[in-house]
Amino acid sequence: MPVTLKELAARANVHPSTISRVANNDPGLRIATATRSRIEALLRETGYQPNGIARGLKMRQTNVLAVVIPDITNPFFAALFRGVEDAAAPRGFNVLLCNTDGLPERQRSHLQSLQARRVDGVIIASSFLKDPSVRDLRRQKGPYVLVNRFSDEGEDPFVGSDDLLGGQLATAHLIDLGHTRVGHLAGKSTVSTGMLRRRGYLAAHAAAGFAADPDLIVEAGYTEESGTAAARRLLSLPDPPTAVFAVTDMVAIGAAEVARQMGLRIPEDLAIVGYNDIPLASRVSPGLTTMHVPIHEFGSVAARLLLDQIESDEPTRRRVRFTPDLIVRESTVTGTAKSQRSARPRVSAE
Amino acid sequence: MPVTLKELAARANVHPSTISRVANNDPGLRIATATRSRIEALLRETGYQPNGIARGLKMRQTNVLAVVIPDITNPFFAALFRGVEDAAAPRGFNVLLCNTDGLPERQRSHLQSLQARRVDGVIIASSFLKDPSVRDLRRQKGPYVLVNRFSDEGEDPFVGSDDLLGGQLATAHLIDLGHTRVGHLAGKSTVSTGMLRRRGYLAAHAAAGFAADPDLIVEAGYTEESGTAAARRLLSLPDPPTAVFAVTDMVAIGAAEVARQMGLRIPEDLAIVGYNDIPLASRVSPGLTTMHVPIHEFGSVAARLLLDQIESDEPTRRRVRFTPDLIVRESTVTGTAKSQRSARPRVSAE
DNA sequence: TGCCGATGAACAAACGATTGCGCTAGCCTA
DNA sequence: TAGGCTAGCGCAATCGTTTGTTCATCGGCA
Incomplete structure (x- = not known):
């Protein structure tokens, strides 16, 4: 002792x-x-x-943050977590990590346990559009920040990318390359990223002056496995697409795997665009064209938002939205000119 | 409130x-x-x-575990962490995650902060062979378990693989393929995995009846970047190796990247074996031959060891060592026969 | 000598829960 | 009618800190 x-x-x-x-x-x-x-x-x-416990009891502050995500083995969330910890550790905070595997039930039970533990703040990257546990959070008015996905009307503090624009840019890139049948391996419509990127996909078609074929939109979820399953369905269509925009890089990678198995050449027979620019995207072969977003910053900015709330003791409604950048690699064009990523990330905050 | x-x-x-x-x-x-x-x-x-704080004060138990690792963005540690959480959550424990980036100083400060927080137990996967902070841990006699790497004489509770054997099997595979100049991208000799896998590399040579060329052993650390740097040195040698055993998959992947840049074909010009069989290993191209270890189980077994200590309130000295299995992929043989992984993992415990 | 203001440190009340023990009724029995 | 047993709760200490207040002592000054 x-x-x-x-x-x-x-x-x-x-x-x-x-x-x-x-x-x-x-x-x-x-x-x-x-x-x-x-x-x-x-x-x-x-x-x-x-004794931190006794001190926590007296001071009503635990100096602990919690991060709730679907799955840490997904490189996107690993990078996100690092962002959080890198911002929190210098300010004396430790970080709890909770994996939900995308199950609302596990999210609920985790949040409940976190509340009982009296953590000082929660960062959630696994929220749904209509999410009872986010509503609970809102009512309890303990500090929290939503990351990557937002919820409901979007009145919560939030850090993420402009998914509508991102979906549009990704799809426009494919259309610009001459593709007229562009498929979409979509996220769930119950999740903001899924909904918005899909909407961006449609907007790009509208801007190009033709309608997207509804059959070419297949809901894929967010894991690689769900990506392979959805891609299999999409590519088995009588009149399959020549290009596909996948809601995340992991889904895109799953799709690429399926294409390979079906004997399709990438990008000649099938061009693929992902989203997030996880480290893996540049390492697979062919390199994955994708929308770059500053994942690590998602985490660090969210943590700062949270810590500022905790220290100032007043809730925020700030919403930080980064502008995604198209990174062109070999999965859409052969013999790629190097990436077209713009020099500095652009941010919009409210 | x-x-x-x-x-x-x-x-x-x-x-x-x-x-x-x-x-x-x-x-x-x-x-x-x-x-x-x-x-x-x-x-x-x-x-x-x-109120978990008040309860923790009274009960002298926080129901919090901590995991200390070098870097969660490394897929190996992400899988490890999932193992821990999957075992801990059902038993009512939350898990703190601490990244050290391999810096002893950050490890020390994290452990100190964890001690102040009175976490119920600590899992360390970032320990060095001579590690002052592990010694501190030993003295304080709060429950802890070392994972993957052990320390000192190895008297601490431990979960990991038989690294000596693993190094030997990996190297023997290359020698069996006819390679006579086998390089080693080694781990640090200050880390048990580095030391043992290197020793296994040497043992395989001895068993084959010839000595390893000391020039072919280059210390590489554990990140992909350090792997590329070391590989560059190794492959720039006047008389470079035709095969290389890398201390981890990440290092192997870095080496493959360098080989590609240098115009070497894999496996024809350079055969590569890694260690750990992270998910990425089967996804890179060519697929990486590697030593499979049950990463997720490392975490869950370590958590169980820890939780049992906590519940029984008596320290353990159990050491669980899994036997690694060679997985052959395209980085060592062309047109690979499917993996040679044995059906059931073998374990030795003390 | 007597009073006052510093100075240096002790006191005690929280914070919110757990738990062994004690206390008060009511009822039964002799 | 007195004594005892038991059901049904309340009491109070405790975990280890933090922090506003009180208290004692001492030197200085009139």
């Missing part, structure tokens, strides 16, 4: 409160230099560390 | 302790059914959740 204030007090022949003030460097503290140095020596000697 | 026992007690006209007993379903509790149902109604109505 680590040493307590009371024990130290006994050894130094002073009251525990005195030790506490010395340890915390209480500014308005008047104390005899002899006593002070005696206590300081004792502190050093024992390596005293205040 | 969430509701407290005292408030509920006031509303139900009973003492807080009575509420507590009802909420906790105290077995030996004698209570009038009228009172009980009145309280239970109140509990449901308010959705009372005991």
